[in-house]
Amino acid sequence: MSIESLKLYHFPASRSARVKWMLHEVVGSRFAIEIVDVYAGALFSPRFLRMNPNHSVSVPILEIFWSDGSAQQMLESTAIVAFLADAYGEAHLAPPVQASRGRADYLQMLQFGGTTMDMLLWQIRIHEHMLAIQERDPRTVTRYRSKFATEIEPQLCQRLESAPYICGEAFTAADCIMGHNVLWARRYGLCRASVFRRYLARLAKRPACKAAFDDIDAFILEVAPEQPLLTTFNG
Structure with missing residues (x-):
């Protein structure tokens, strides 16, 4: 089929x-x-x-x-x-579906972007711009902004300072998740380091990325x- x-x-x-x-x-x-x-x-x-x-x-x-x-x-x-x-x-x-270091790292970063990072960004978003005013909790925003800045960003910086893409030398589907997350984070004043600007500039050269955000x-x-x-x- x-x-x-x-x-x-x-x-x-x-x-x-x-x-x-x-x-x-x-x-x-x-x-x-x-x-x-x-x-x-x-x-x-x-x-x-x-x-x-x-x-x-x-x-x-x-x-x-x-x-x-x-x-x-x-x-x-x-x-x-x-x-x-x-x-x-x-x-x-994506790396071939087989037991390999590359496949394991790719899946790790794909899920890290789609779960751990996403959850933090979503909580910031709903408590700053989506929930009714009386339902917003500034403590949640403070907690997750701090966690993102002190725990998430250093991990990403380390990767992107040593390689052009999130899983190494080659662009993968994990960059579709991570690139979107970095754009999302920057809307909230996060991921402001130059390494993130260079990463987004690299991604923006791809015609598919331009079409996705047109x-x-x-x-x-x-x-x-x-x-x-x-x-x-x-x-």
Whole structure:
């Protein structure tokens, strides 16, 4: 069974940008895309809850249409990026699926970006710009900003000072996750060291990266009080 076509449900500069980037890397522009108005509460409509019942405020949703006529939805950005890297192995964006130091390090950094880093950035984001004012907790912001600056950034700096990409000399799918995270962190005043600017400049030379963020100007950081999202968002 093979992949016939792909469709991405996307919101500019959000986690779905990671998947958009990866799609451009492996299939060019040969995928469908639908912009989802997250702030208007679109993800809580019956249509989207059938695809993602987790009451999540976040995209992506990747719809995979298989050659047997069936369709499948994937929801987690890191899983989707990993799947695409392996499904389109000819793009050479992941070490071969075998026991190797390179594969172990690649998976470690892919998941580190998609879990540990993501959780810290998400907590900062929701408590600074998404939750209703009375629900925001400045202590959470202080805690996770400190943890990110003192624990996460030094690890990344060490890697990016010794190699051009997060897993070494070659660009991999892990850089789609990490590059997005660094952009995200910089929106919050983190990852300001010159090593991160050089890393982003290197990534920005890739046509797929440019295409992934060609709509970044449509991203609005603050969720306005009148937006329907604030009445349905439960974290």
